Amino acid sequence: MYIRFLFQDLILTDYVHPRDHAVFSFSLSSHGQEMLGGHEPQLHPNYSFPKPFVSGQTTNDSNKAPKDADVDEENKKKKTRHIEIERQRRKEMNTLYASLRSLLPAQILKGKRAASDQLNVALDYINHIQRNIKKLEAERARLKKKGLDKMWYFLQPSSAVIDQMSYFLQFHSAAY
Structure with missing residues (x-):
């Protein structure tokens, strides 16, 4: 895996990831060489760059903290x-x-x-x-x-019925 980085005046070229037996080559601008006192930079042989996170990448559950679990x-x-x-x-x-x-x-x-x-x-x-x-x-x-x-119409009393009721009421009211 080859990646090209640019850090101000320091140019890192032909970077191969450490797990692929990395080989590093550097080139500095004249300003960058002056900043380092004219010396070429060197990395510690055991140094490895952190792995970049890739979207969709799965993580190992055994490495998770108890809080994550x-x-x-x-x-x-x-x-x-x-x-x-x-x-x-x-x-x-x-x-x-x-x-x-x-x-x-x-x-x-x-x-x-x-x-x-x-x-x-x-x-x-x-x-x-x-x-x-x-x-x-x-x-x-x-x-x-x-x-x-x-x-x-059928419930309306006829005049004969009214006369009989009047007579009945008069007769009973006079008796009492």
Whole structure:
């Protein structure tokens, strides 16, 4: 692996990573040589550059600190709780869809439907029922009015009945 670095006046060329048996070669500008007293820089033979982090690179779990392990364990618990809560929500939604489906008339249910289709069918059915209720209430009010008019006609006492009641009331009030 060859990498080229530029540090101010120090140019490091042909850098090979230490695990690839690195060979280093340096060249300095005249200003850089003056700063080092005219000497060429040398690296300690056992020196190795830190490994750069590469995105997506996995780390060894055995090298993690105990705190990192605790954080990972907590994240796993959170994820497990989230999965369980989501599973419970889906189960409850399926139960509610089944309940809704059972309330709809069989003739409007045709085969297995998606949840959104069930909701659309239920909304259409509810609107249909509401329109029917309004029609039936109007019909009931009309019949009630018509029926009361007829009933009132039959409940009105005739003049003969009124005379008999007047006589009865006078007779009983005089006796007491």
